Amino acid sequence: MPMIPITVANHKGGTGKTTSTMMIAAALGMSGRRVLVVDLDPQGFLTRMMGVAEPDPRGSSCALFDESQTFDPASIVNPGAFHLMPASTRLSTDMRRLTRSIDVLWVREFQQAHFGEYDYVLYDSAAALTVFTLNALAAARHILIPVLPEYQPVVGAEQTYQTAITVGKKLNPDMKEPLMLLTMVDGRKRNHIAYEKYLRERYEDRVLESRVRTSASLSTTRHDGKTAFDFDPRGRGAQDYAAVVDELVAKTAEPVLESEAAS
Numbered sequence: 001m002p003m004i005p006i007t008v009a010n011h012k013g014g015t016g017k018t019t020s021t022m023m024i025a026a027a028l029g030m031s032g033r034r035v036l037v038v039d040l041d042p043q044g045f046l047t048r049m050m051g052v053a054e055p056d057p058r059g060s061s062c063a064l065f066d067e068s069q070t071f072d073p074a075s076i077v078n079p080g081a082f083h084l085m086p087a088s089t090r091l092s093t094d095m096r097r098l099t100r101s102i103d104v105l106w107v108r109e110f111q112q113a114h115f116g117e118y119d120y121v122l123y124d125s126a127a128a129l130t131v132f133t134l135n136a137l138a139a140a141r142h143i144l145i146p147v148l149p150e151y152q153p154v155v156g157a158e159q160t161y162q163t164a165i166t167v168g169k170k171l172n173p174d175m176k177e178p179l180m181l182l183t184m185v186d187g188r189k190r191n192h193i194a195y196e197k198y199l200r201e202r203y204e205d206r207v208l209e210s211r212v213r214t215s216a217s218l219s220t221t222r223h224d225g226k227t228a229f230d231f232d233p234r235g236r237g238a239q240d241y242a243a244v245v246d247e248l249v250a251k252t253a254e255p256v257l258e259s260e261a262a263s
């Protein structure tokens with residue numbers, strides 16, 4: 001089985017990117033898959049939530065953008081159900097030197113060279129179209145756009161969708177059509193119902209059927225590497241993301257070639 005890289009992105013902030021990355025990676029890891037999360041957000045919230053302290057930049061996702069450095073597999077940490085390449089605050093200063101057009105291909109190349117042993121690699125990105133987000137879009141086979149069904153996140157999701165398509169055309173022929181995931185849905189709110197309907201009509205099967213409702217266990221911020229699967233396994237948050245992961249696994253599975261099936 002080839003490794004499946006997934007980038008989680010939305011240009012708008014606070015739409016559930018980090019929460020989705022963590023929960024999806026945890027569910028995949030708990031089901032026995034080998035999963036790596038690469039934290040490409042200079043703010044490093046995912047890294048912090050996994051209980052990982054500020055790493056040495058050489059042992060962080062900065063290493064993906066540093067040709068002078070030989071990759072040290074020991075820099076990948078193992079804080080729970082999945083492996084993690086943590087973010088360093090140095091990412092923000094590194095960004096200033098990554099200005100050439102070929103600087104969007106670092107992650108794609110690094111991934112090809114070093115991540116082959118994983119079943120899934122997930123990239124968490126910041127809410128801005130930085131060189132890191134472009135790198136993650138240029139590297140992934142699937143783009144997952146978490147979207148809260150309200151005006152600004154929906155606009156952000158549609159912009160992200162278009163950006164992903166453009167990056168795919170120019171730099172990433174392996175990229176499939178981006179997928180949207182409804183998050184923090186409150187079925188009692190009229191605007192949520194209306195925006196969900198709009199997205200489903202417009203993007204059809206590119207919106208996952210499973211959606212994530214608002215839940216207390218997902219809004220708690222912890223710094224011990226535990227996810228809602230650990231501290232509230234029967235709660236809505238764990239249930240919703242378990243369904244999301246089942247659907248995502250089915251949607252991202254590569255079709256088996258007849259010649260392979262026969263052998």
Ligand SMILES: Nc1ncnc2c1ncn2[C@@H]1O[C@H](COP(=O)(O)OP(=O)(O)OP(=O)(O)O)[C@@H](O)[C@H]1O
Pocket residue numbers: 012013014015016017018019020041045125126127183184185212213214215216218219220221
């Ligand atoms: N389904 C949910 N129900 C309730 N709260 C949630 C849910 N999903 C995420 N949250 C909370 O909403 C906030 C934003 O979520 P998160 O950090 O995952 O978004 P993000 O898109 O990664 O944000 P940023 O753009 O800042 O990186 C967090 O406080 C998180 O705990």
Ligand SMILES: [Mg+2]
Pocket residue numbers: 017018019041045125126
């Ligand atoms: Mg985030």
